[in-house]
Amino acid sequence: RINGERLWKSLMDLAAIGATEKGGVKRLALTDLDRQGRDLVVKWAREAGLSITVDQIGNVFMRREGRNPALPPIVTGSHVDTQPTGGKFDGNYGVLAGLEVVRTLNDQGIQTEAPIEVAFWTNEEGSRFVPVMMGSGVFCGAFSLETAYAAVDTEGRSVREELARIGYLGDQVPGQHPIGAYFETHIEQGPVLEDADKVIGVVPAVMGLSWYDCTVTGMEAHAGPTPMGLRRDALQVATAIMQEVVSIANRYPPYGRGTVGMVEVFPNSRNVIPGRVKFSIDLRNVNEALLNTMHEEMLAFVARTRTESGLGIEVERVSYYPPCPFHPDCVEAVRAATDKLGYSTMDVVSGAGHDAIYAARVAPSGMIFVPCKDGISHNEIEDAQPAHLEAGCNVLLHAMLARAGR
Amino acid sequence: RINGERLWKSLMDLAAIGATEKGGVKRLALTDLDRQGRDLVVKWAREAGLSITVDQIGNVFMRREGRNPALPPIVTGSHVDTQPTGGKFDGNYGVLAGLEVVRTLNDQGIQTEAPIEVAFWTNEEGSRFVPVMMGSGVFCGAFSLETAYAAVDTEGRSVREELARIGYLGDQVPGQHPIGAYFETHIEQGPVLEDADKVIGVVPAVMGLSWYDCTVTGMEAHAGPTPMGLRRDALQVATAIMQEVVSIANRYPPYGRGTVGMVEVFPNSRNVIPGRVKFSIDLRNVNEALLNTMHEEMLAFVARTRTESGLGIEVERVSYYPPCPFHPDCVEAVRAATDKLGYSTMDVVSGAGHDAIYAARVAPSGMIFVPCKDGISHNEIEDAQPAHLEAGCNVLLHAMLARAGR
Ligand SMILES: NC(=O)NCCC(=O)O
Ligand SMILES: NC(=O)NCCC(=O)O
Numbered sequence: 001r002i003n004g005e006r007l008w009k010s011l012m013d014l015a016a017i018g019a020t021e022k023g024g025v026k027r028l029a030l031t032d033l034d035r036q037g038r039d040l041v042v043k044w045a046r047e048a049g050l051s052i053t054v055d056q057i058g059n060v061f062m063r064r065e066g067r068n069p070a071l072p073p074i075v076t077g078s079h080v081d082t083q084p085t086g087g088k089f090d091g092n093y094g095v096l097a098g099l100e101v102v103r104t105l106n107d108q109g110i111q112t113e114a115p116i117e118v119a120f121w122t123n124e125e126g127s128r129f130v131p132v133m134m135g136s137g138v139f140c141g142a143f144s145l146e147t148a149y150a151a152v153d154t155e156g157r158s159v160r161e162e163l164a165r166i167g168y169l170g171d172q173v174p175g176q177h178p179i180g181a182y183f184e185t186h187i188e189q190g191p192v193l194e195d196a197d198k199v200i201g202v203v204p205a206v207m208g209l210s211w212y213d214c215t216v217t218g219m220e221a222h223a224g225p226t227p228m229g230l231r232r233d234a235l236q237v238a239t240a241i242m243q244e245v246v247s248i249a250n251r252y253p254p255y256g257r258g259t260v261g262m263v264e265v266f267p268n269s270r271n272v273i274p275g276r277v278k279f280s281i282d283l284r285n286v287n288e289a290l291l292n293t294m295h296e297e298m299l300a301f302v303a304r305t306r307t308e309s310g311l312g313i314e315v316e317r318v319s320y321y322p323p324c325p326f327h328p329d330c331v332e333a334v335r336a337a338t339d340k341l342g343y344s345t346m347d348v349v350s351g352a353g354h355d356a357i358y359a360a361r362v363a364p365s366g367m368i369f370v371p372c373k374d375g376i377s378h379n380e381i382e383d384a385q386p387a388h389l390e391a392g393c394n395v396l397l398h399a400m401l402a403r404a405g406r
Numbered sequence: 407r408i409n410g411e412r413l414w415k416s417l418m419d420l421a422a423i424g425a426t427e428k429g430g431v432k433r434l435a436l437t438d439l440d441r442q443g444r445d446l447v448v449k450w451a452r453e454a455g456l457s458i459t460v461d462q463i464g465n466v467f468m469r470r471e472g473r474n475p476a477l478p479p480i481v482t483g484s485h486v487d488t489q490p491t492g493g494k495f496d497g498n499y500g501v502l503a504g505l506e507v508v509r510t511l512n513d514q515g516i517q518t519e520a521p522i523e524v525a526f527w528t529n530e531e532g533s534r535f536v537p538v539m540m541g542s543g544v545f546c547g548a549f550s551l552e553t554a555y556a557a558v559d560t561e562g563r564s565v566r567e568e569l570a571r572i573g574y575l576g577d578q579v580p581g582q583h584p585i586g587a588y589f590e591t592h593i594e595q596g597p598v599l600e601d602a603d604k605v606i607g608v609v610p611a612v613m614g615l616s617w618y619d620c621t622v623t624g625m626e627a628h629a630g631p632t633p634m635g636l637r638r639d640a641l642q643v644a645t646a647i648m649q650e651v652v653s654i655a656n657r658y659p660p661y662g663r664g665t666v667g668m669v670e671v672f673p674n675s676r677n678v679i680p681g682r683v684k685f686s687i688d689l690r691n692v693n694e695a696l697l698n699t700m701h702e703e704m705l706a707f708v709a710r711t712r713t714e715s716g717l718g719i720e721v722e723r724v725s726y727y728p729p730c731p732f733h734p735d736c737v738e739a740v741r742a743a744t745d746k747l748g749y750s751t752m753d754v755v756s757g758a759g760h761d762a763i764y765a766a767r768v769a770p771s772g773m774i775f776v777p778c779k780d781g782i783s784h785n786e787i788e789d790a791q792p793a794h795l796e797a798g799c800n801v802l803l804h805a806m807l808a809r810a811g812r
Pocket of ligand 1: 125132351352353354630677
């Protein structure tokens with residue numbers, strides 16, 4: 001069993017770096033604060049006897065040698081960067097749970113057959129630089145190192161120069177680091193476990209995601225003198241599409257998701273009929289065929305609306321990854337560890353993307369969820385119970401031990 | 407008949423002050439540019455032999471004496487301030503048409519029985535300082551001089567200090583200036599005349615207007631892990647209300663108007679379910695009972711939606727003026743002048759608010775509309791034909807002569 005108090009203390013110490021007034025953390029990828037966070041974790045890892053490797057995209061692997069160094073390591077990890085209004089647990093928990101597993105093995109003098117590694121991946125959040133899940137994405141070849149290097153923040157600073165500046169531009173070619181199996185613990189970021197009053201979520205899969213930008217173009221005109229029948233009201237047409245995005249998701253329960261999160265209205269003046277509305281569409285499903293059906297239904301609705309309204313409507317897909325079922329062996333390892341430890345449990349499909357979906361492209365992978373308060377994440381009020389974080393870490397310990405061999 | 411070329415030249419000369427690259431004008435109320443615009447009009451008025459009075463809210467009255475100075479003057483006018491992305495004609499046309507009437511009377515040596523005055527009212531647009539139609543509003547007592555003085559721009563400068571700074575803080579108590587009758591020429595700011603291919607719009611009335619701020623409060627949550635059934639999606643609820651605003655207006659043709667022009671979404675992030683949406687509602691009708699019905703239907707829909715969704719919805723009325731029917735004598739004077747001159751004509755209810763609705767509270771009033779290109783206004787591409795502007799000015803001349811007596 002791991003030491004829950006030590007885990008909690010490490011979480012709080014790390015959360016002090018970039019702590020916000022409202023109790024959250026702001027530690028954007030590749031900033032000075034990210035460096036401080038990374039340095040603290042690396043210092044702790046060295047103190048625990050781990051050796052450090054950094055790859056060219058700044059992913060960090062912290063290794064505890066196995067009896068058989070030729071075996072590929074059993075890896076766990078997550079990320080230490082946060083959202084601009086982020087919490088203490090998102091990502092950070094997965095990294096420090098891995099460190100706690102290592103500390104526990106040290107305490108107990110347990111040597112594993114395969115090496116054990118704790119990783120943290122660069123820029124999972126995608127808040128400062130896109131694409132999201134950058135480090136793991138480059139690692140598994142989802143996109144190139146050049147693409148990632150070229151990404152710039154709003155002030156024009158590139159990923160490559162910021163990696164060099166904070167001292168995390170490593171030598172190793174991403175993806176050349178072997179992985180025997182990958183486990184990631186994470187807060188659920190949703191309300192399912194809390195609603196069902198369960199401690200451990202076994203994650204069979206992560207939903208596929210399809211992101212779009214939609215722009216409706218009508219004609220700006222004065223809200224008073226323009227008769228209803230002569231209007232080309234971009235917002236009226238856009239809101240019909242926004243309603244449909246939610247309806248589409250509702251037609252595909254339980255794993256259909258449809259969200260409009262971002263809206264810009266031009267010129268955004270009280271007495272001007274909007275001439276242009278730009279908004280985001282986020283569709284998700286755990287079933288690839290259904291996600292594709294949702295995609296087709298959305299495009300069909302847009303086409304119909306375009307014809308009926310006569311307005312210009314453009315939809316551009318800006319991100320896509322398919323659903324990611326985790327490897328049955330890893331899912332079963334998590335389930336077995338949970339049962340052995342006697343925690344209440346249920347399967348929880350992940351609605352959020354995680355580094356594990358990219359790791360899963362190069363190695364058998366699995367995830368362990370624990371509840372977070374009110375299901376809230378990406379928010380400074382994000383919170384989790386020490387007992388739940390401890391339970392997830394115990395499950396991680398036993399799943400990794402089962403896989404690495406004692 | 408007035409001199410159309412002279413009118414056009416004055417319009418273009420005035421439009422040079424604050425001219426924008428896209429061919430529009432940016433001359434916000436009480437700025438240095440507004441002063442330059444005011445000074446040019448006052449200089450032209452002096453050259454035409456008019457005497458100048460400025461009141462305490464900066465309204466300017468430029469007087470041509472009548473045979474009977476004891477009679478209240480027949481007044482025409484509008485405003486010289488513009489929107490931030492305004493055009494050359496909105497307001498400015500009404501002032502310079504008045505000046506052209508005076509110049510024509512001078513050319514022809516016509517003396518009127520009652521005095522003739524050309525007025526420009528302070529801050530009609532309301533872009534820099536609210537409330538809109540400030541000068542005429544104070545003049546007729548719709549709100550107090552103190553309220554207007556206290557209005558500040560986004561940089562904290564008040565109406566009173568800006569009036570003093572640009573030299574237009576006059577002595578006369580607003581409203582103590584007598585008005586025998588008021589006429590205002592204006593571009594239509596809508597597409598009705600152009601669609602019907604008519605030159606002169608006789609304006610029987612201005613629609614009443616009711617403005618609201620609506621705020622829907624749900625709960626921010628992650629777009630992926632949050633099941634559809636557990637969401638409190640503020641945008642989903644807000645867009646239903648936005649659709650209804652348009653539906654309500656469509657139920658009351660031909661003069662119902664419903665517009666949502668301004669929308670703000672929080673936190674406005676692609677993968678976060680919106681926790682709060684704030685938007686404007688603009689309802690108009692020329693019939694006060696119907697405008698009230700529209701108001702009630704909107705509130706009823708909001709109440710129903712609040713109950714059904716369980717989300718917080720607040721609606722606050724932020725502006726209201728009732729429909730303003732113009733005085734039958736003034737409407738008839740405009741119609742008679744139009745018929746006499748042989749211009750094609752139709753009645754056009756004004757959907758936009760104008761200084762004339764406040765003038766109408768203290769004197770018989772009427773308006774004359776001319777077409778503007780594609781019905782577009784509050785836009786740098788606002789345009790109008792010289793022949794139409796000339797026609798409107800001729801109608802103004804004859805309507806004023808009929809009222810003032812030769
Ligand atoms: N975990 C997480 O928030 N990932 C970002 C991508 C997503 O929206 O799922
Ligand atoms: N003429 C004009 O645009 N007035 C402003 C108030 C309104 O929206 O009608």
